[in-house]
Amino acid sequence: MKLQENADLTSYNTLRVPARAAKLVRLRSEKKLKELIKSGFFESDTLPLGDGSNLLFVKKNIGSxxxxxxxxxEIVKETKETVLIKVSSGQNWHELVLFATKNNWSGLENMAYIPGTVGGAAVGNIAAYGQNQEDVFESLTAIDLKTGKLEKFLKSDCRFSYRESIFKRELKDKYFVTTVTYLLSKTPQYDVSYHSRYESLADELAKVATPPYxxxxxxxxxxxxRQxxxxxxxxxxxxxxxFKNPLVGKRQLKKLLNAIPELQYYPAEKLSYLPPDEMGNDSFQLKVPAGRLLEELGWKDKKIGNVGTFERHALVIINYGGTGREIYEFSEMMREDVKKxxxxxxxYEVRII
Ligand SMILES: Cc1cc2nc3c(=O)[nH]c(=O)nc-3n(C[C@H](O)[C@H](O)[C@H](O)COP(=O)(O)OP(=O)(O)OC[C@H]3O[C@@H](n4cnc5c(N)ncnc54)[C@H](O)[C@@H]3O)c2cc1C
Incomplete structure (x- = not known):
């Protein structure tokens, strides 16, 4: 364990925002965390920090x-069909995906190349190309930051939903996730049906490899x-x-389609965009891409002061040396424009601190 006081957090968040922590503990073991909690080391609210790839520090100073x-x-259990693997929460997510895919275990492959730690992935219930972290999640262990007690949480305890879990809401900053256990399949099975107007996983697969895949x-x-x-x-x-992709009713969708005729939409639970005759009844909630709405309003490749958006994606904010406050104000302008x-x-998909 390493302890720093008044630590600079610029290199601990991928937006590279300058912020400071009164105390920063670089934690290498579960045991050490229990000891620190029991000794009353953490006086104020304590932020569990992975790779800081889903955070925006607006405050200049935070506590611990x-x-x-x-x-x-470690492999907890292996059968002919499955592997139960328990992973420490500080492991890099993409390395876990590579470890699994090189062993031909399926369940994580569509979530390759997502930044962050395994702990951050579980807390944020990450997803990509139609695969969700929660689909292979079995359980996790976490330490209560008040008592130092280690507890086990099953899938139903975590209350996963779209980019959400109980650790992002009711139990935010109350527990530190220490391990996550995933159940992966050893029978090669994959789903490359994901496609949007801009990209197709099946087409890309044909470019990078030859069958049998x-x-x-x-x-x-x-x-x-992703690269x-x-x-x-x-x-x-x-x-x-x-931002998260918003859910809209059919009536609202029709209005959006008047403004953006080629706007794509898909059922909240499904992977790919749907043709209009498969949209279901009136009460159906449909997800629309926030990036496309922003693009329509001119937010792609836009720069104001030290903050901008990526040239290929209006939903992706780029920091050109701004503060957390500047980035927040920029993002609020985007939000207000979409509302108006x-x-x-x-x-917000990103956690604002
Ligand atoms: C270029 C880029 C692309 C991305 N693409 C995707 C994508 O396709 N899909 C997707 O879902 N996300 C995506 N993300 C978002 C991000 O990568 C994920 O949310 C990631 O899982 C965050 O992990 P982290 O370790 O960086 O968490 P952090 O950003 O450090 O933390 C995020 C939240 O989790 C909490 N937390 C972290 N670790 C713990 C722990 N051990 N115990 C308790 N709480 C904890 C933090 O307190 C915070 O509330 C992308 C981000 C970037 C920069």
Whole structure:
């Protein structure tokens, strides 16, 4: 464990926002965390910190933060069909995906090349190309930051929903997730049906590999698509998609289609965009791409002062050396524009601190 006081957090968040933590603990073991809690080390609210790829620090100073550096993984159970793998929460998510796909275990391949830790992935219930973290999630362990007690949470306890879990809501900053257990399949099965107007996973797969495809080929195809459509968070200040894709009713969708005839939409639970005759009844809720709404209003490749949006994606904010406050004000301008023009309240996907 390493402790720093008045620590600079610029390199601990992918937006590269300057903020400071009164105390920053770089944590390498579960045991150490229990000891620190029991000794009363954390006086104020404590922020569990993964790779900071889903955060915006608006405050210049926060209390304590625990940077997760707990590493390791173990196979808990293996059968002919499945592998149950328990992973320490500080492990890099993409490395876990590569480990699984190289072993031909399926369940994570469409979520390749998402930044962040395994703990952050569970807390944010990440998803991509039609695959969701919660689909392979079995359980997690987390330490109560008040008592130091280790507890197990089953899937139903975590209350996963679209980019949400109980640890982002009711239990925010109350528990530190230490391990996550996933159930992966050893029978190669994959789904590359995801497509949008702009990209097709099946087409990309055909470009990067030849049949019969392996699980690892899927991860390679996803990585290639993502490397093209998203900025490199190692060199550019970004937190990926800033807002969630909004859900709208059919009536509202019709209004949106008047403004943007080619706007795509899909049922909340489904992977791909649907043709109009498969949209279901009037009460049906449909998801529309927030990025396309923003693009229509001129927010793609836009720059104001030190903040802008990515040249290929209006939902992705880029920090050109601004403060957290500047980024927040920029994002609020985007939100207000969407509200004024389309009557939709965009919800933040990124956590604002
Ligand atoms: C370029 C780019 C592309 C992205 N693409 C996607 C995508 O396709 N799909 C997607 O779903 N997300 C995407 N994201 C968002 C982000 O990568 C994920 O949300 C990621 O899982 C966050 O992990 P992290 O370790 O960085 O978490 P952090 O940003 O450090 O933390 C996020 C939240 O989780 C909490 N947290 C983190 N670790 C713990 C822990 N151990 N215990 C308790 N709470 C914890 C934090 O307190 C915070 O509330 C993208 C981000 C970027 C920059």
């Amino acid at each position: 933060a625990i940077k997760n550096e707990i590493l390791g993984s 392996s699980i690892h080929d899927i991860a390679r195809a996803v990585t290639a698509l 093209y459509k998203l900025p490199d968070w190692n060199t550019v200040g970004t937190a990926g998609s800033f 023009n389309f009557g939709i309240d965009l919800e």
